[in-house]
Amino acid sequence: MNSLLKWALILFVLISIILNIVLISIHSGRAPKCSSQRLHPLQEKHDERSRVFADLSRDEYLQVQQYMLMQKDLDISTLQNTKPSQNFLFLIDLSLPKKADVLGYLDGKSSKPVREATAVVFHGTKGHIKEYVVGPLPNPVYHRDVTMEKYKKELPINVRTVTIGEYVLLISFLEQEVFSKLVKLMKESFDVGQDKKLNVFHQMPRGVKSGDRKTWISFFRDFSGRYIHPVGFEVLVNHESINTSDWRVERLLYNGQYFNTVEELKQKYDSGSVKKIVFKESRNYGSLKPQRKPLQLSPQQFYAEGKRFSVKNNHILYLDWSFAFGLSSLTGMRVFDVRFKGERIAYELSVQEAMSVYGSVTAGMILTKFLDSSISIGRFAYELTRGVDCPYDATYIDTYRYIDMEAPTRYRNSICVFEHNMGQPLRRHFADFFHNSYGGMVNSALVFRTITAIGNYDYMWDFIFYQSGSVEAKVHATGYISSSYLVNGSLRFGHQVAENVLGNIHTHFINFKVDLDDLLTSTCQHAFVQVKKRMSFCALRGCAVSNIACLSADV
Ligand SMILES: *[C@@H]1O[C@H](CO)[C@@H](O)[C@H](O)[C@H]1NC(C)=O
Ligand SMILES: *[C@@H]1O[C@H](CO)[C@@H](O)[C@H](O)[C@H]1NC(C)=O
Ligand SMILES: [Cu+2]
Numbered sequence: 001m002n003s004l005l006k007w008a009l010i011l012f013v014l015i016s017i018i019l020n021i022v023l024i025s026i027h028s029g030r031a032p033k034c035s036s037q038r039l040h041p042l043q044e045k046h047d048e049r050s051r052v053f054a055d056l057s058r059d060e061y062l063q064v065q066q067y068m069l070m071q072k073d074l075d076i077s078t079l080q081n082t083k084p085s086q087n088f089l090f091l092i093d094l095s096l097p098k099k100a101d102v103l104g105y106l107d108g109k110s111s112k113p114v115r116e117a118t119a120v121v122f123h124g125t126k127g128h129i130k131e132y133v134v135g136p137l138p139n140p141v142y143h144r145d146v147t148m149e150k151y152k153k154e155l156p157i158n159v160r161t162v163t164i165g166e167y168v169l170l171i172s173f174l175e176q177e178v179f180s181k182l183v184k185l186m187k188e189s190f191d192v193g194q195d196k197k198l199n200v201f202h203q204m205p206r207g208v209k210s211g212d213r214k215t216w217i218s219f220f221r222d223f224s225g226r227y228i229h230p231v232g233f234e235v236l237v238n239h240e241s242i243n244t245s246d247w248r249v250e251r252l253l254y255n256g257q258y259f260n261t262v263e264e265l266k267q268k269y270d271s272g273s274v275k276k277i278v279f280k281e282s283r284n285y286g287s288l289k290p291q292r293k294p295l296q297l298s299p300q301q302f303y304a305e306g307k308r309f310s311v312k313n314n315h316i317l318y319l320d321w322s323f324a325f326g327l328s329s330l331t332g333m334r335v336f337d338v339r340f341k342g343e344r345i346a347y348e349l350s351v352q353e354a355m356s357v358y359g360s361v362t363a364g365m366i367l368t369k370f371l372d373s374s375i376s377i378g379r380f381a382y383e384l385t386r387g388v389d390c391p392y393d394a395t396y397i398d399t400y401r402y403i404d405m406e407a408p409t410r411y412r413n414s415i416c417v418f419e420h421n422m423g424q425p426l427r428r429h430f431a432d433f434f435h436n437s438y439g440g441m442v443n444s445a446l447v448f449r450t451i452t453a454i455g456n457y458d459y460m461w462d463f464i465f466y467q468s469g470s471v472e473a474k475v476h477a478t479g480y481i482s483s484s485y486l487v488n489g490s491l492r493f494g495h496q497v498a499e500n501v502l503g504n505i506h507t508h509f510i511n512f513k514v515d516l517d518d519l520l521t522s523t524c525q526h527a528f529v530q531v532k533k534r535m536s537f538c539a540l541r542g543c544a545v546s547n548i549a550c551l552s553a554d555v
Contacts, residue, residue: 048315309446
């Protein structure tokens with residue numbers, strides 16, 4: 001009896017397990033399947049012709065570099081420590097083919113335009129800058145000086161941007177001409193000594209009239225968040241000459257007081273006729289290290305049925321959209337031949353300039369206008385961090401550049417592309433009058449992103465492609481504010497953000513280029529450009545939807 005009960009119990013357990021397995025497998029078959037593979041085919045096809053817009057490959061940079069080095073009459077160096085008085089190959093970049101030629105090619109009416117590169121040489125020996133067009137790639141045989149044609153004048157050598165090589169020279173110049181002559185002041189005011197240094201930040205423009213090349217260099221504590229740790233010391237260096245022995249200190253600013261020479265500051269400091277800054281330890285309040293662990297993981301988005309977009313070469317497909325892309329070392333990210341439902345709605349959409357204009361009572365920021373394209377924007381597009389800079393599951397793309405360097409360099413994962421729910425429906429309506437009805441549409445859009453860290457600011461650049469056929473160009477600024485040491489009168493030019501630190505008043509201007517001229521003949525079109533901190537641009541053929549999309553994009 002006892003064993004019969006045991007057997008019955010075992011049988012019951014077995015049957016129940018089998019029944020469970022059967023039921024679970026039946027039901028799991030009905031639940032939607034997650035798949036990292038694309039479940040539905042793409043609507044459009046990739047276009048090899050997008051390659052006319054592609055940035056140069058590593059091999060192409062090398063071909064141009066080798067070709068330029070072979071031109072013995074140009075006597076070029078590619079070394080980073082090339083002196084300003086020598087000839088330096090500063091930049092190699094894609095030379096965009098003429099639009100008319102590209103359109104002919106894209107529309108199948110003419111052959112592929114010749115692929116060419118731009119090469120910029122700082123001719124220290126001749127005292128000018130030259131821009132060459134080098135071609136045809138992949139095996140260049142010619143270089144053409146296009147400086148006059150493009151700029152309508154000679155470019156004197158001292159309008160060149162400050163290279164890494166010159167930054168290094170300026171640091172040793174300051175060491176010799178300023179720091180080593182003010183040992184006591186440096187120690188007492190800033191605790192600068194054997195193993196402790198200050199960081200520099202260059203102000204712009206470097207002068208007030210054409211031909212000037214003099215820079216107010218402000219000093220900051222050697223912290224990770226240095227931009228908000230000014231120490232109250234700034235030096236105006238004239239570095240006009242390509243002969244570094246001619247460089248000189250023109251003025252100094254210490255604790256709000258000006259001096260004409262290092263000697264004058266030293267003498268007045270020693271004699272006690274200067275209001276001294278006394279060094280005080282400070283915590284690195286500018287550190288970006290998280291102060292505590294996050295409570296738990298934040299929500300994540302994932303592709304339940306694989307990605308609805310595809311990246312091949314420099315071409316992207318997404319639902320009804322297709323476009324080519326690139327990242328200019330100079331101006332930044334750009335897209336070309338932007339099509340919606342097969343129709344070209346924009347030839348080009350690109351970042352062109354990021355300017356910030358400051359005010360201050362102290363030298364450093366008094367006249368400061370940063371025109372970031374003058375030091376280049378795209379060259380500062382560094383690796384993006386998965387899950388922080390872009391969603392974890394985004395597609396990441398490497399870029400290659402040759403600017404102020406000795407060899408082409410790869411920047412891993414410096415572009416990201418992802419589709420994202422934008423957090424609001426694209427459109428919706430609920431009616432409770434006469435007709436009870438509801439209609440809404442999920443607003444899932446494709447984001448094309450780079451982030452450029454230019455000095456203190458990090459600009460996050462997005463081109464967003466909506467299902468409605470609108471495109472948005474958007475920029476966010478993050479990173480650090482630019483600051484000055486607090487002196488009497490400072491507070492008229494900003495707010496105090498820490499002990500003795502002024503966050504300076506300033507304005508940002510962002511310029512985009514939007515080439516829509518193909519659209520101008522269209523009977524039904526709507527385009528809008530707004531250049532503000534946030535810029536939106538909408539273009540679409542289905543006008544009704546387009547207007548709604550544009551209006552809702554805070555225009
Ligand atoms: C650089 O300038 C110094 C001082 O003005 C001069 O002695 C030297 O000869 C110059 N060097 C060159 C290469 O011109
Ligand atoms: C600022 O002004 C106050 C009074 O006007 C003066 O006592 C102080 O010394 C000044 N500070 C500096 C750094 O000039
Ligand atoms: Cu700002």
